[in-house]
Amino acid sequence: MFIDTHCHLSVEDYEDIDLVIKENIEAGVSKIIVSGCEEKTIVEAIELSKKYDCVYVTIGYHPDQVDNVNDELLDKLREQLNNPKVVGIGEIGLDYYWVKDNKDKQIELFEKQLKIAEELNMPVVIHSREATQDTIDTLKKYKVIGDIHCFSGSIEVAKIYISMGYKLGIGGVVTFKNSNLYKVVEEVGVENIILETDAPYLTPVPFRGKKNSSKYIPYIAKKIGEILDISVEEVGEITSKNASQLFDLD
Numbered sequence: 001m002f003i004d005t006h007c008h009l010s011v012e013d014y015e016d017i018d019l020v021i022k023e024n025i026e027a028g029v030s031k032i033i034v035s036g037c038e039e040k041t042i043v044e045a046i047e048l049s050k051k052y053d054c055v056y057v058t059i060g061y062h063p064d065q066v067d068n069v070n071d072e073l074l075d076k077l078r079e080q081l082n083n084p085k086v087v088g089i090g091e092i093g094l095d096y097y098w099v100k101d102n103k104d105k106q107i108e109l110f111e112k113q114l115k116i117a118e119e120l121n122m123p124v125v126i127h128s129r130e131a132t133q134d135t136i137d138t139l140k141k142y143k144v145i146g147d148i149h150c151f152s153g154s155i156e157v158a159k160i161y162i163s164m165g166y167k168l169g170i171g172g173v174v175t176f177k178n179s180n181l182y183k184v185v186e187e188v189g190v191e192n193i194i195l196e197t198d199a200p201y202l203t204p205v206p207f208r209g210k211k212n213s214s215k216y217i218p219y220i221a222k223k224i225g226e227i228l229d230i231s232v233e234e235v236g237e238i239t240s241k242n243a244s245q246l247f248d249l250d
């Protein structure tokens with residue numbers, strides 16, 4: 001049994017969502033957490049969670065939405081977070097890769113959402129790109145725990161996040177030949193990891209070039225099992241337990 005803790009499932013990317021869900025279940029991926037991170041995909045993700053038992057949702061405004069979000073939308077987000085299938089806030093965070101000249105605005109939006117997470121006692125899903133130090137400094141101001149989505153940092157950074165109560169989201173990148181992520185996996189072990197695809201992006205080997213899907217989660221688990229010399233079943237079991245606890249899925 002596997003849980004995909006982070007994917008984007010939208011009619012914009014997938015023609016037949018019924019088929020995607022069916023294929024996930026056939027592949028042993030029993031639960032998926034769909035991330036809605038802009039106004040439209042938040043609504044869409046919540047609708048999917050009503051239609052499919054296996055779909056859970058995290059919602060929150062991605063840093064690339066910084067110019068689109070106002071207080072009204074954040075009030076609406078609070079209401080949307082009341083839905084029982086919404087299990088976390090995210091992906092939220094900081095992204096200095098594309099735009100660097102709006103750091104203050106990004107941090108402001110990030111903090112507003114961390115405040116909501118703290119108040120509602122909900123886990124957060126963190127997007128951090130080329131912004132490690134600011135991400136850590138900002139997170140330290142709030143009593144929250146969560147998931148570092150698509151973790152790609154050093155062993156040292158991994159240990160900081162883990163000490164703050166975070167799990168590392170590991171996905172297709174770990175299967176890439178040029179990735180050093182295996183060193184982090186080796187060091188932190190399966191008890192600090194949750195599985196994710198970030199579908200439709202970051203398709204694992206041997207399917208690179210194809211559109212990603214939660215059904216490929218077992219290939220990520222297999223790679224982690226090889227790195228840690230444990231069975232794919234054990235990877236599935238422990239990472240599912242980690243995810244269930246973090247997002248309170250049961």
Ligand code: NI
Nearest residue numbers: 006035091198
């Ligand atoms: Ni994502």
